Amino acid sequence: MDFEEIKNLSSEYLFRNYGRMDIAFTHGKGAYLYDTDGKEYLDLVAGIAVNSIGYAHAEWVEAMREQISKLTHVSNIYHIREQAELGERLASVTPSGLKRSLFVNSGAEANEGAMKLAVRCTGRSKILSAFNGFHGRTSASLGATGQTKYQETFEPLISGAYRYYNFGDLESVKKLIDRDTAALLIEPIQGEGGVVTAGGDFFRGVRDLCTDSGVMMVADEVQTGVGRTGKWFGMDCYGVVPDIMTMAKGLGGGVPIGAVVTTDEFSKVMTPGTHGTTFGGNPLVCRSARAVLDIIEKEDLVGNADKVGSEWIKELKALGSDRIRDVRGSGFIIGVEFESNDTATAIQKAMIGNGMLVNICHGNVMRLIPPLILSSEQKDAFMSVFRDFI
Ligand SMILES: Cc1ncc(COP(=O)(O)O)c(C=O)c1O
Structure with missing residues (x-):
């Protein structure tokens, strides 16, 4: 099927809720994607920070092939070996003490689960989250997403539970916390909000405030987690x-x-029936996640993101262009803020024309969120094209 046919079918049968670009991909390999005309792109978007091990990784493909041939889905009314194994594997990389997992289908759903857990643990009802943050688009996660552009027209679905603090401003958190505060949601780096960072002192201060006031600190690692x-x-x-x-x-x-x-202690409040989802943690997705964690560890992709990402940030900062207002981020979540939305859009267009996929968020920020396998040479290839446009 060629591009025009795909576009026509989409226009006829799908909701119009996404602003889609005029590209469709047929397949990917490593850090590259290929479109319907066979054109190759270096992918610095990774399905918005999803495709951590790139495309068609041989070990992952083999694990999936084997799992599909055995068992794709069974209900959570039974024990699921792959889910239990993933729980154990995940606990080996999460900070000590955070050992129990509830598997769901998306980031928004994970945040819904976290808020329900916090409300049930504390018996309190208020949720704090940051202005300019993003936690998802289902009703409760939308309530926690402190940006009016996402909430507009859906206010009837959002409860009065939410209060918003200024990201990076400990005083504004202090002012909001009271005896009815159940949870404080926080992104380690605001991703959708434009790759906005805050210093370590802010996060440590928030941790102390939460501990002192019995508020549960919920780290939304939907975008920043798993090596990024x-x-x-x-x-x-x-x-x-x-x-x-x-x-x-x-x-x-x-x-x-x-x-x-x-x-272990906090998880106890979620007794049978308090939460659940049909597809959550089925054998296929859990086998996939275990293969991803194994590959990340075996290939030291966390170290790769740290090393290549740090070099990248340094090189971007050194460009010193008038059109770049700021460069920020950590590892493979990097934001390049341009002086205007028009510049960001023009640069994205030019990069795509030269076979480099980049994402623009918050209007004027180019977000670089490649697969964690991106090599130093691939980063250099990006830089040599980018230098020509900046
Ligand atoms: C920090 C953060 N939380 C939650 C979400 C929502 O995740 P999902 O789109 O999987 O529901 C996102 C998505 O971009 C996100 O970046």
């Missing part, structure tokens, strides 16, 4: 251990899986 920041989890960059961690995107390497991870 050059550490296993974004909060590891600051030496902070949250009470609850949510993750999704990079965990499954392309299949829909999310997780809520917490301590």
Whole structure:
């Protein structure tokens, strides 16, 4: 099927809720994607921070082939070997104490689960989250997403539970915390909000405030988790251990899986019937996530993201162009803020024309979130094209 046929079918039969670019891909290999005309692209988007091990990794393909031939789905009313094995594997990389997992299908769903857990653990009802943050688009996660552009027209679906603090401003957190605060949601780096960072002191201060006031600190690691920041989890960059961690995107390497991870003690409140989902943690997605974690560890992709990402940030900062207002991030989540939205759009177009896929978020920020396998040479290839346009 050629591109025009795909586009026509989409226009006729699909919701119009995505602003789609005029490209469709047929397959991928490593860090490259191929479109319907056979054109090759270096992928610095990775399905928005999802395809952590790139495309068609041989070990992952073999694991999937074997799993599909045996068992794809069974209900959570039975014990599931692959889910139990993934739980154990995940606990080997999460911060100590965070050992119990609940597997779901997406990032938003993981955050819903985390909020339910916090409300049930504390018996309180308020949820704090940051302005400009992003936690998903289902009702509760939308409530926690402190950006009016996502909430507009859906206010009737959002409860009065949410209060918003300024990211990076400990005083504004202090002002909001009270005896009815159940949880504070926080992204280690605000991804959708434009790759916005805050210093380690802020995160450590939030940790202390939460501990002192009995508020559960929920680290939303949906985008930053599983190696992206050059550490296993974004909060590891600051030496902070949250009470609850949510993750999704990079965990499954392309299949829909999310997780809520917490301590043995906190997990006890979620008794049978309090939460659940039909597809959550089925054998296929759990086998996929275990293969992803194994590959990340075996190939030291966390170290790769740290090393190549640090070099990349340095080189981007050294460009010193008038059109670049700021460069920020950690590992393989890098934001290049341009002086205008028009510049960002023009540069994205030029990069795509030259076979480099980049994402623009928050209007004027180029977000670089490649597969964790991206090599130093591939980063150099990006830089040599980017230099010509900046
Ligand atoms: C930090 C963060 N939390 C939650 C979500 C929502 O995840 P999903 O789209 O899988 O529901 C996202 C998605 O971009 C995210 O970046």
